[in-house]
Amino acid sequence: MTTATYHAPASLSEALGLLAAHPGAQVLAGGTDLIVQVRAGRAAPSAFIDIKTIAGLTGVRRSGEGFAIGAATPCTALLKDAALCAAWPGVVEAANLIGSVQVRNRATMGGNLCNASPAADSVPALIAAGATCLIAGPQGEREVAVTDLPQGPGRVALQPGELIVELRLPARPMGGGDAYLRGIPRSEMDIAVAGAGVALVLGADGLCTAARVALGAVAPTALLVPEAGAALVGTRIDDAALTRMAAAAQAACKPIDDKRGTAVYRIHMAGVLARRAALIARDRAENNA
Amino acid sequence: MNDMSAPPYKVVGTRPVRPDGVDKVTGKAVFGPDFAASGMLHGAVLRSPHPHARIRAIDTSKAAALPGVRAVVTGADFPTLESLTMALGESSGDVLDIARNCMALDKALYEGHAVAAVAATSTLIAREALQLIAVDYEVLPHVIGIEEAMAADAPVLHDTLFTKGLDATPDKPSNVATRFVMANGDVESALAGAAAVASGRFTTAPVHQGYIEPHACVASVNADGQTQIWASSQGAFMIRSLTATILGMPISDIRVTPLEIGGGFGGKTTVYLEPVAVLLSRKCGLPVRLVMTRDEVFRASGPAPGSVVDLRIGADKDGKLVAADIEFRNSAGAFPGSSVHATAMCSLACYRIANFRVTGWDVVSNMPSSAAYRAPGAPPVVFAVESALDEIAMQLGLDPIDLRLRNAVRPGDPGPMGMPHGPVALVECLEAAKAHPHWTAPLAPRHGRGVAAGFWPNYGGQSTATVSVAEDGTITVVTGSPDIGGSRASMAMMAAEVLGLPYEAVRCIVADTASIGFSMVTGGSRTTFATGKAVVEASEAVVATLRARAAAIWGIEDDAVTWQGGAAQAAGQEPLTIKAIAAKAGQSAGGTIAAEATVNPLDYAAGLAVHICDTEVDPETRQVRVARYTAVQDVGRAIHPSYVEGQMQGGAVQGIGWALNEGYVHDAGGRVANAGFLDYRMPVASDLPMIDTVMIEVPNPAHPFGVKGVGEAPIVPPLGAVANAVSRAAGVRLRDLPMSPDRVHAAIAAKG
Missing domain, CATH: 3.30.365.10 (Aldehyde oxidase/xanthine dehydrogenase, molybdopterin binding domain)
Structure with a gap:
């Protein structure tokens, strides 16, 4: 019988050493995806490298004007950081739609990103917010935009031996607001049929000066849709602008029919959710002006 | 409802705590997967990855050679059975089909169909052994949907399946097992004269009963053939008779002990694992546990049938229904039996309709064999x-x-x-x-x-109950009806009502098949009615004995003694409580006070x-x-x-x-x-x-x-x-x- 080994490194360098020493290893954070995959026979790592024991990889801290969220930070921990909740409520809410409370007490921000599900709830919110991730590996550290990390279902742009150290969010701009919404057939405990994250900035005159719209579950990866954001810039996020934005979001969708919903419905929902999320983001931005 | 005309019951109609409640909320209750026997091995089942495939050969030699593996079985280990139908409670099943559903012989009929099983010293070893079993499949075209399965060019699941209920027996096998027709009057004329007609096609998907507890059992076979099975189900006697019939064993050689059940809803009225566990245990001489994963529960245990229904219903201008024409097709899954009779019977049962024609089709396809689900x-x-x-x-x-x-x-x-x-x-x-x-x-x-x-x-059906009086006058009620909805409480309440005792003085258990007479499955909404009737009859017999004992003590006629408030009463006598009578049972020629009742009521x-x-x-x-x-x-x-x-x-x-x-x-x-x-x-x-x-x-x-x-x-x-x-x-x-x-x-x- 082949038996996987379990390692709980105390430091990042030790973790990187273990990853280098075990080519078939997988990083274990909350385990809410990985353990399920192993039990179902869909993953068979030679070793589990548990990063929850590494100081600095768990928790939220200030990073300059912005925020750094340790890769092993459980979703529910975000709720306890008042400044983060005030600055990026869409990101915090997205992370806290995943699974159940019990799942979110384990599931981590880094794990949700690295699992690379097209339907991951936190990812479109992070992309809309302009988040980056700090990656450590044998060649040192590098910083990559979250939007560039997912490569397809289950695939991320990490090189062998690399792991995500933290997610970085900028300071909320003056007049900024964000939101994330998803569509699920049930009221909770479900996977997004479609999701939409919107982050935007309103100028002193009430006109939108910047907007980022990201979609989930409508393509092999979460999508940043620049055309959708552009449709809002220079407007008061009025009905006509929202309609153009929703149309641009829908045009970017490349969904499939599957057990969770039809492609037609997903495209429909991408427009509905992007519009609703933009309205929430606008309200939040107005309160932050 | 506060029905003032209701009889003045003391216990019936109250809301006491269920006797199994403490065990369940404290986690002590032993459900199917919780039971363990000394020296027990762990089993695992290899399942077909194909929805339809001929099994050319199975090579288990590598699995059998893996250290820790103690037994391997395939469909070839099952005895060859004549196809025979036996009563299974509310539905009947073809035992050969049930055996083939437990393990495929020459064909895998759905994805998840069991093709082999292993018992080993650990679950991990058992699962590793499954990967060493080489099955030579000839993958066949499959069919899932009802209408696709009925099509003339559909892949046929069973060469031996010829549609029953047609005017002429077909000359070719098909996936249509049965046509059932129920008709009265002149539907077409009545519809032609209707002021309003609703018509159309309605469809429903196959659904799962969704019980939380997966199927699980432990089987232990001795060298002399005596066999014990511990399992959660809706009927320990059902497990006993099906396992015995499938494996060609005397029924009395099998004792089935019911475990606490974590939901069944009809889906636990048949066997999946028990015959397999018995075969594994027979080969290695040790107890063997089989537990389905959630994935196995969905892929291999019974969904309720999906359906396609075409109908026309007409009413006159006042809303009086004049005619109904219904044609439905139920998806039976891999083997026939999708409750077409019950479907037809329930379709229009609420309404007075003079003219009707209800036609039902039982259709097999490459899905798990359908099972009962609440009001099947x-x-x-x-x-x-x-x-x-x-x-x-x-x-x-x-x-x-x-x-x-x-x-x-x-x-x-x-x-x-x-x-x-x-x-x-x-x-x-x-x-x-x-x-x-x-x-x-x-x-x-x-x-x-x-x-x-x-x-x-x-439904009614066969049930047995015993009621016995302990030395201190408290009561034990024993039934053979698994408690899926609070029946232990309601049995105790009915006995307490008859005996004039408080609810807490009566305890009720569900016994194993060696400790109580035959009882059909808990299904068909029959248990509180039929088993309850047995409990009431046994309680009444106990009351009659208690009155007779009191009469003997007092030296008066039995008829002069009444039973009220848990005590014998007679004119001019101090009441004799059940406690007092029970204390003297040892001095009576009759001895212990107990009664058994068996019922088979049709007046449900x-x-x-x-x-x-x-x-x-x-x-x-x-x-x-x-x-x-x-x-x-x-x-x-x-x-x-x-x-x-x-x-x-x-x-x-x-x-x-x-x-x-x-x-x-x-x-x-x-x-x-x-x-x-x-x-x-x-x-x-x-x-x-x-x-x-x-x-x-x-x-x-x-x-x-x-x-x-x-x-x-x-x-x-x-x-x-x-x-x-x-x-x-x-x-x-x-x-x-x-x-x-x-x-x-x-x-x-x-x-x-």
């Missing part, structure tokens, strides 16, 4: 009928409850099989629904309100239910929210009202799930795509409003306390009630279940 067969066809009635009410501008009242069956009307209806209380249920504040509450924008009725015949009475549902449909996402729900039901007499309400609420919730989001999804390869609770979308608590209940008590005169059976009727109306509410909220008739948001979106989009 009734909910899908009743969804179609109740949807059609909603359309007729709209066409004629009638209140939907008034339409149903105008046509509701009354006691003595011809029943679905021609026999007169018993004490049916549909009119009382409809009137209670109409009078309920829910029916007249204002509807918010985007909301719709639906109503539907449902019938389930209920049907259950009727009427549900009202309000739904809101989001104008953009098309998502359905159940805003309010009221379940009205004639319960005969509620022995324990909380558990009766629980049955009504549970039936409503399972029906809501069936209506809105539940359903098997197959990929193009014929494999189940949603074999788990994440993507098989049962409702979660936050999806539901409080389910309000209204119990109507029209007693069954054939039961000492008026019990009718309450477990199944409440899952019959919800599909129609929810669909009618959604259709009215969305402004378009929803004809296909589940009404998932993408389906509702498509229906609204199609209407334009």
Whole structure:
């Protein structure tokens, strides 16, 4: 019988050493995806490298004007950081739609990103917010935009031996607001049929000066849709602008029919959710002006 | 209901704590997967990855050679059986089919069909051994959908299956097992003269019963053939007889001990694992445990059939139903038996319709063999009928409850099989629904309100009970009926009522098959009625003995002694309590005071239910929210009202799930795509409003306390009630279940 080994490194360098020493290893954070995959026979790592024991990889801290969220930070921990909740409520809410409370007490921000599900709830919110991730590996550290990390279902742009150290969010701009919404057939405990994250900035005159719209579950990866954001810039996020934005979001969708919903419905929902999320983001931005 | 005419019961109708409650809330209860025997091995089952494949050969040699593996079995280890049909409670099954479903022999008929099993010293070793078993499959074309399976060029599952019930026996095998027809009058003439006709096609997906506890058992076979099985199921005797028949063993060589059951809903009225575990144990001489994973439960245990229903129903201008023409097809899964008779029988049972023709087709395809699920067969066809009635009410501008009242069956009307209806209380249920504040509450924008009725015949059947008096005058009640809905409490309550004792003085257990006489499965809503009748008869026999003992002590005639308040009473005597009589039992020639009763009652009475549902449909996402729900039901007499309400609420919730989001999804390869609770979308608590209940008590005169059976009727109306509410909220008739948001979106989009 082949038996996987379990390692709980105390430091990042030790973790990187273990990853280098075990080519078939997988990083274990909350385990809410990985353990399920192993039990179902869909993953068979030679070793589990548990990063929850590494100081600095768990928790939220200030990073300059912005925020750094340790890769092993459980979703529910975000709720306890008042400044983060005030600055990026869409990101915090997205992370806290995943699974159940019990799942979110384990599931981590880094794990949700690295699992690379097209339907991951936190990812479109992070992309809309302009988040980056700090990656450590044998060649040192590098910083990559979250939007560039997912490569397809289950695939991320990490090189062998690399792991995500933290997610970085900028300071909320003056007049900024964000939101994330998803569509699920049930009221909770479900996977997004479609999701939409919107982050935007309103100028002193009430006109939108910047907007980022990201979609989930409508393509092999979460999508940043620049055309959708552009449709809002220079407007008061009025009905006509929202309609153009929703149309641009829908045009970017490349969904499939599957057990969770039809492609037609997903495209429909991408427009509905992007519009609703933009309205929430606008309200939040107005309160932050 | 506070029915002032109800007899002055002291225990019946109260709401005491269930005797199994403490074990369950403290985690002490031993459910199927919890049981362990000394020296036990762990089994695992190899399942077909193909929905349809011929098994050319199986090589188990590498698996058998793996250290830690103690036994391997395949279909070749099963005895060859003559195909024979035996009584299985409410449904009957072909034992050969059940054996082949436990393990494939020459063909795998669905993805997940068992093809081999291993017992080893650990689960990990057993699972590793499965990977060493080489199965030489010849993959065959598969068919999943009902209509595809009925097509002339469909891949045929069974070469031996020739459609029964046709005018002429077909000369070719097909996937159509049975045609069943029920007809009366002249349907076409009556429809031609109808003022309003609703017609169309309605479909429902196969759904799973969704019990939380997976199938599990431990089997231990001795060298002399004596065998013990510990398992959770709806009937230990069912496990005993099926296992014995499948394996060609004397029934008395098998003792089955029932474990606590974590939900069955009909799905635990057959065997999957037990014969396999017995074969494994026989080979290695050690106890063997088999437990399904959740994935296996979905892929290999019984869904309820999916259905395709075409119908036409007509009414005159006053709303009197004049004719109904129904043709339904049920998906039986890999083996025949999708409750076509019950489907036909329940389709129109609520209404007086002079002219009808109901045609049912039992169709096999490459899905898990369907199993019973609460009111098997009734909910899908009743969804179609109740949807059609909603359309007729709209066409004629009638209140939907008034339409149903105008046509509701009354006691003595011809029943679905021609026999007169018993004490049916549909009119009382409809009137209670109409009078309920829910029916007249204002509807918010985007909301719709639906109503539907449902019938389930209920059942009687064989049951045994013993009632014994302990040395201190306390009581033990023993039955052979697994407790799936609080029956231990209701049995104890009925015994306490007869014996004049407090509930706490009576304890009730479910015994193993060697410790109580034969009892059929807990199913068909029969247990509180039939097993309850046995408990009452045994309790009455105990009371007769207690009176006789008191009479002997007093030296008077038995007839001069009455039994009241748990004590013998006679003129001029100090009452003798049960405690005092029990203390003297050892000095009596009669000895211990105990009685056994066996029953097989046929005078069961049907259950009727009427549900009202309000739904809101989001104008953009098309998502359905159940805003309010009221379940009205004639319960005969509620022995324990909380558990009766629980049955009504549970039936409503399972029906809501069936209506809105539940359903098997197959990929193009014929494999189940949603074999788990994440993507098989049962409702979660936050999806539901409080389910309000209204119990109507029209007693069954054939039961000492008026019990009718309450477990199944409440899952019959919800599909129609929810669909009618959604259709009215969305402004378009929803004809296909589940009404998932993408389906509702498509229906609204199609209407334009």
